[in-house]
Amino acid sequence: xxxxxxxRWLTDTEQCAWRTHLEVNRLLTHxxxxxxxxxxxxxxxxxxxxxxxESEGDRMRMSDxxxxxxxxxxxxxxxxxxxxNADLVRRENCESDxxxxxxxxxxxxLETMRxxxxxxxxxxxxxxxxxxxxxxxxxxxxxLKPIAEHLRGQRGRP
Amino acid sequence: xxxxxxxRWLTDTEQCAWRTHLEVNRLLTHxxxxxxxxxxxxxxxxxxxxxxxESEGDRMRMSDxxxxxxxxxxxxxxxxxxxxNADLVRRENCESDxxxxxxxxxxxxLETMRxxxxxxxxxxxxxxxxxxxxxxxxxxxxxLKPIAEHLRGQRGRP
DNA sequence: CGTCGCTAGTTCACCTTTCAACATTTTAGG
DNA sequence: CCTAAAATGTTGAAAGGTGAACTAGCGACG
Numbered sequence: 001x002x003x004x005x006x007x008r009w010l011t012d013t014e015q016c017a018w019r020t021h022l023e024v025n026r027l028l029t030h031x032x033x034x035x036x037x038x039x040x041x042x043x044x045x046x047x048x049x050x051x052x053x054e055s056e057g058d059r060m061r062m063s064d065x066x067x068x069x070x071x072x073x074x075x076x077x078x079x080x081x082x083x084x085n086a087d088l089v090r091r092e093n094c095e096s097d098x099x100x101x102x103x104x105x106x107x108x109x110l111e112t113m114r115x116x117x118x119x120x121x122x123x124x125x126x127x128x129x130x131x132x133x134x135x136x137x138x139x140x141x142x143x144l145k146p147i148a149e150h151l152r153g154q155r156g157r158p
Numbered sequence: 159x160x161x162x163x164x165x166r167w168l169t170d171t172e173q174c175a176w177r178t179h180l181e182v183n184r185l186l187t188h189x190x191x192x193x194x195x196x197x198x199x200x201x202x203x204x205x206x207x208x209x210x211x212e213s214e215g216d217r218m219r220m221s222d223x224x225x226x227x228x229x230x231x232x233x234x235x236x237x238x239x240x241x242x243n244a245d246l247v248r249r250e251n252c253e254s255d256x257x258x259x260x261x262x263x264x265x266x267x268l269e270t271m272r273x274x275x276x277x278x279x280x281x282x283x284x285x286x287x288x289x290x291x292x293x294x295x296x297x298x299x300x301x302l303k304p305i306a307e308h309l310r311g312q313r314g315r316p
Numbered sequence: 317c318g319t320c321g322c323t324a325g326t327t328c329a330c331c332t333t334t335c336a337a338c339a340t341t342t343t344a345g346g
Numbered sequence: 347c348c349t350a351a352a353a354t355g356t357t358g359a360a361a362g363g364t365g366a367a368c369t370a371g372c373g374a375c376g
Contacts, residue, residue, distance in 0.1 A: 007276040014287055017299035021286075024302045025183045026228055027309035044332095062355060070184055075333060077356055082332090099341045099354040118165040128179075129172055131308055136301045141175035143294045144182045150289055151185035202362095221324060233363060235326055240362090257324040257371045 028127060035123040039116045044069075045083060046120060049105065049113045052089070058105035061094065065103055088112060186285060193281040197274045202227075203241060204278060207263065207271045210247070216263035219252065223261055246270060 010018060033043055041049075051068050052058050060068070066076040080103050083089040088109035094100030105113070132140065168176060191201055199207075209226050210216050218226070224234040238261050241247040246267035252258030263271070290298065 007279060008283065009279060010282070010287070013292075013296060013299075017295050017302075018282060018287065020299050020302045020306055023228075024306050024309065025187075027306065027313070029183075030228075031309055031312055042332095063353085066355095070188070072334075073355060074335075074357085078332075081356095094354095097342075097354080101355070121165060121167060124168070124176060125166065127309060127312070128305060129168070129176065131305050132301055134171075136297070137175050138171060139294070139297055140301060141171075141178050143290055143298060144175075144178045147286060147289050148178055148182050148185065151182065151189055151285060154189055154285070155185070200362095219324085224325095230364070231325060232327085232365070236362075239326095252324095255324080255372075257369095259325070 031127050032120070032123055036116070036120060039112070039119070040086075041112070041116060044079060045088065046116065048079065048083065048103070049088065049109060049116075052103060052105040053110065053113050058110065059092065059102040062101050062103060083109075189285050190278070190281055193285075194274070194278060197270070197277070198244075199270070199274060202237060203246065204274065206237065206241065206261070207246065207267060207274075210261060210263040211268065211271050216268065217250065217260040220259050220261060241267075 029043070036043060036046060047069055048065065051065060052060055062073065062076060062080070065080075066073050069076070071079070080089060080091065084091065087106055089103050090106055092102045092104050094102055129137070187201070194201060194204060205227055206223065209223060210218055220231065220234060220238070223238075224231050227234065229237070238247060238249065242249065245264055247261050248264055250260045250262050252260055287295070
């Protein structure tokens with residue numbers, strides 16, 4: 001019985017593509033973060049603002065927000081506390097479930113969102129979107145969708 | 159004179175692709191990290207081991223290592239201290255430049271590398287590589303290379 | 317040669333993330 | 347009902363990351 005299989009190392013092509021992928025992700029994240037910095041926001045902050053502003057009543061349950069942004073409850077809790085101190089967000093009790101809390105966009109949070117979004121979009125265009133041919137973009141999406149699917153399936157497994 | 163230009167928001171297709179891209183990166187990183195965890199390594203650790211093991215004499219100058227892994231000197235210094243405590247790496251003085259230090263792979267670091275690499279490669283295959291058709295992979299690489307190029311150019315600009 | 321500026325690397329204080337422990341409320345089952 | 351298990355969210359300590367200040371050595375130019 002064979003328990004060990006010979007390792008299938010990456011071919012040169014694969015290795016090259018893989019490293020490019022890693023590099024782009026890192027540099028891109030770094031750059032977007034930097035472009036957001038003048039507004040005093042991190043990508044984390046921004047993502048939360050986006051999620052809230054796209055939700056009914058500019059609010060989401062902490063749990064759902066944690067799931068949507070793929071953060072631990074703990075991390076989100078700290079994060080929201082910080083954003084609360086910056087008056088971007090406030091917590092509000094949930095009527096129907098007394099354990100629950102909503103994170104709610106404040107007026108200032110909404111304004112911030114409106115002010116920052118165009119810059120962020122421009123940043124995404126400048127450093128990513130506009131460097132891809134449109135059909136390449138759809139190719140990319142088609143290639144990545146199944147991977148996203150697969151990875152979502154792996155979440156929280158042994 | 160026109161100072162403000164109307165924001166070019168992302169089209170639905172673009173938005174969808176962008177979000178997929180973000181999601182894949184996050185989930186993938188998370189998964190690879192998790193697969194490395196049983197060995198007591200982070201991706202950061204692993205990347206440093208790879209860099210060292212691919213270098214002449216299993217050693218690199220701190221500065222070069224920082225550049226290669228795109229970390230600040232400060233972060234790398236902490237990182238190497240941790241890895242030194244785990245006996246994966248040791249610091250060694252540089253003869254030719256007395257300011258300089260080498261990070262050197264230890265025997266145990268090398269063994270660790272050999273033990274872990276096959277698992278990591280398998281992980282990359284399982285969660286990414288093997289989910290892409292070979293020609294899609296080269297497409298992906300071709301699309302991403304110019305972006306990497308562009309982003310490298312942006313590094314350390316105002 | 318001296319000194320002024322540059323590079324290498326560490327350290328310090330501060331911020332963010334993680335992990336485990338906890339309090340509270342809901343839900344499911346006998 | 348009443349209790350056990352599960353879900354919601356917070357907290358606090360420890361680990362990891364950041365940016366600026368600092369030490370020390372190099373190097374070039376008067």
